[in-house]
Amino acid sequence: MKTPIKKNYNNSVKSAPHNSKRKAPPKNKTVDVAPKNEVKEMFINWFKKNNNVGQIMSKQDVVKNILTKLDAKQNDALEKAMNELKRDGLIEVKEDGVTLVLTQKGSDSI
Numbered sequence: 001m002k003t004p005i006k007k008n009y010n011n012s013v014k015s016a017p018h019n020s021k022r023k024a025p026p027k028n029k030t031v032d033v034a035p036k037n038e039v040k041e042m043f044i045n046w047f048k049k050n051n052n053v054g055q056i057m058s059k060q061d062v063v064k065n066i067l068t069k070l071d072a073k074q075n076d077a078l079e080k081a082m083n084e085l086k087r088d089g090l091i092e093v094k095e096d097g098v099t100l101v102l103t104q105k106g107s108d109s110i
Contacts, residue, residue, distance in 0.1 A: 035073040039081035042066050043091070043100070044110060053107045057100040 046065050047055060057065075070078065082100075085091045090106035093099070102110075 032073065035071075036077035036081045036084070039066070039070065039074050039077050040085055042069065043081070043085060047091075047102050047106065048110050051102075051107055051110050053102060053104050055102040055107075057102075059096065059098040062098055062100070 043057070043066065046057060046061065066078075067075075082091075082093065085106075086093055088105075089103055090109060092101045092103055094101065
């Protein structure tokens with residue numbers, strides 16, 4: 001008669017005791033508004049050169065005067081800056097999403 005082989009299931013590494021401490025909630029990140037304001041200023045400065053109601057900033061103008069001068073943080077803030085200028089009524093954005101038009105309110109504020 002064969003002797004049964006005793007299996008050892010406890011040969012794994014023991015895990016560290018479980019801490020039941022509660023984790024602290026994540027800290028709120030302070031949003032840096034400087035890049036957004038810098039991008040807004042770039043748009044305003046371009047429109048200051050040609051301060052006419054209905055002045056059009058074409059896609060080529062946006063690329064040449066804005067996009068090529070942005071750093072990574074400003075690039076992330078580009079859409080927010082455009083939305084804020086649009087919300088404030090300073091510019092209108094055409095259907096293509098890139099062409100900008102200076103409004104009367106925008107011309108007055110410049």
